[in-house]
Amino acid sequence: MSSKPFIRNVAKSGSAQFLFLSSCLLIVFSLLGGCQVALEEPVQPEVQVQPQTTANSTLNTDGPAISPLLVGNNVWRQPGDQVWNISAQAGLQLIRIGGNAYDDNMLPTTMLANWVKRIKAMDAEPMVQVSRFDGPEAAAEIVKYFNIDGDLKVKFWNIGNEPHCGEDSLESASDVAAYIKEISVAMKAVDPTIMIFAPDECDFHEIYYTALLAGDNSASDISGKVPGQNYYYIDGISWHRYVGYPPEKLKIEQLTTAGANDFLVRIQKTRQLIDKANQLQGRSGADALQWGIGEFNGSEGQRVCSYENGQMFAEIYGYLMKYNGTYATTWSMYENGGKCNGTDFSFVGSDMQPRATFYHMQMISQNFSGNYLDGISNLDEIRSYGAVNLQTGQIAVMLLNIDTKGPQTCAIRLDANPIQAGTCQVNIPAGIAVEVEQTIDSQTSMVLVFDLQGKLRKTITYSRSEHWSNSAAPTVADFTE
Numbered sequence: 111m112s113s114k115p116f117i118r119n120v121a122k123s124g125s126a127q128f129l130f131l132s133s134c135l136l137i138v139f140s141l142l143g144g145c146q147v148a149l150e151e152p153v154q155p156e157v158q159v160q161p162q163t164t165a166n167s168t169l170n171t172d173g174p175a176i177s178p179l180l181v182g183n184n185v186w187r188q189p190g191d192q193v194w195n196i197s198a199q200a201g202l203q204l205i206r207i208g209g210n211a212y213d214d215n216m217l218p219t220t221m222l223a224n225w226v227k228r229i230k231a232m233d234a235e236p237m238v239q240v241s242r243f244d245g246p247e248a249a250a251e252i253v254k255y256f257n258i259d260g261d262l263k264v265k266f267w268n269i270g271n272e273p274h275c276g277e278d279s280l281e282s283a284s285d286v287a288a289y290i291k292e293i294s295v296a297m298k299a300v301d302p303t304i305m306i307f308a309p310d311e312c313d314f315h316e317i318y319y320t321a322l323l324a325g326d327n328s329a330s331d332i333s334g335k336v337p338g339q340n341y342y343y344i345d346g347i348s349w350h351r352y353v354g355y356p357p358e359k360l361k362i363e364q365l366t367t368a369g370a371n372d373f374l375v376r377i378q379k380t381r382q383l384i385d386k387a388n389q390l391q392g393r394s395g396a397d398a399l400q401w402g403i404g405e406f407n408g409s410e411g412q413r414v415c416s417y418e419n420g421q422m423f424a425e426i427y428g429y430l431m432k433y434n435g436t437y438a439t440t441w442s443m444y445e446n447g448g449k450c451n452g453t454d455f456s457f458v459g460s461d462m463q464p465r466a467t468f469y470h471m472q473m474i475s476q477n478f479s480g481n482y483l484d485g486i487s488n489l490d491e492i493r494s495y496g497a498v499n500l501q502t503g504q505i506a507v508m509l510l511n512i513d514t515k516g517p518q519t520c521a522i523r524l525d526a527n528p529i530q531a532g533t534c535q536v537n538i539p540a541g542i543a544v545e546v547e548q549t550i551d552s553q554t555s556m557v558l559v560f561d562l563q564g565k566l567r568k569t570i571t572y573s574r575s576e577h578w579s580n581s582a583a584p585t586v587a588d589f590t591e
Contacts, residue, residue, distance in 0.1 A: 170541040181475040182439035201475030208239030242270030246296035275312035283321035305345040325390025346400030354409030420466025
């Protein structure tokens, strides 16, 4: 199977000629470049590149480091080989083996080992959930099986799943803290280098998580060190969220607005609690408390299958980058026959065709790494963010048009300086004085990839009308000299 079977590539001709309109004027210490006339494009939308770069541009790498575990999924109910093989093309970086069923009935270690092998073969990291009901000794035995007795080292772990779903109280926090501490102590006694993210609650319960991250070493606080050891009970927390259920009951067209904002509010509150706990416990660097989203999606059925759900995913991953989240593992790879109703939360359908969520996750995992760049748009319907990576030598820009009314032609500038003209203006503060003009259709997602000099090298386009409606892969346009 091809390493990227779901991407259609359209290469730009290297022999295409640029027409330069010049009358260049040399001024002391500066050189103004001539204007470029846009080439006729073999793929839509057209790209007009108007470089205005300076030789002394300073790249901005001050933004949060993007986690190498950012894009993830959950494996559920013994998916077949075809699901595993297709999932491998999404660029998944973390795959969680968790859920209520595994909490009640822990999988046999032989099955766990098979799944861990498959996950590692995808160049992803496994995250294994141990049962909160089986007790500390059973949890420690599973860690020993993988990390001491065998060679399938598992770094990332959860303890239990959604223990007090719907109950946001101090009492529930105390109950959860008690078993997390007991099980964590047993697991880390076997291998203190593992990282535990717990609990995995069904939502971000503010009272509950505030108590768990109080930083005061009380009975309900799990943010401190294991007594007598130089390591901590937990290395991060996680929560779950499915938008669209009552009482909100969001419509599909609200996923990119109210749905995305629903996640943003929870993410911002999580970041505040994490920062406070880190400060109170003196945790920093590699010891700093982290956070992730263990399960997320639109609510079941048509929302999950929609194009809008995919764009909401792109927004959520942007929020994770901005607020330094470690991972977001959607639920799930495949379930309920991919029927687009009932409890179908899959990112591939019954016909084994990737859905909009799959392609948006792929666009992010394959292009966004290094340091986050916070995009600024003057239009609410245009959402944008970026990333700069000195090692790969690229700047990636996500451009989302969530509107249904029509295309926008956006001036995209790779620094924070004002844009002088145009109805759509987007700044990506990479530190390069380059401005490009990009047309993006309604309900369309684009990734623009630049080199570190600000030259546009590639665009990836995934639209509702051309791609999602036809079960087609994103269109990739490569630009060569």
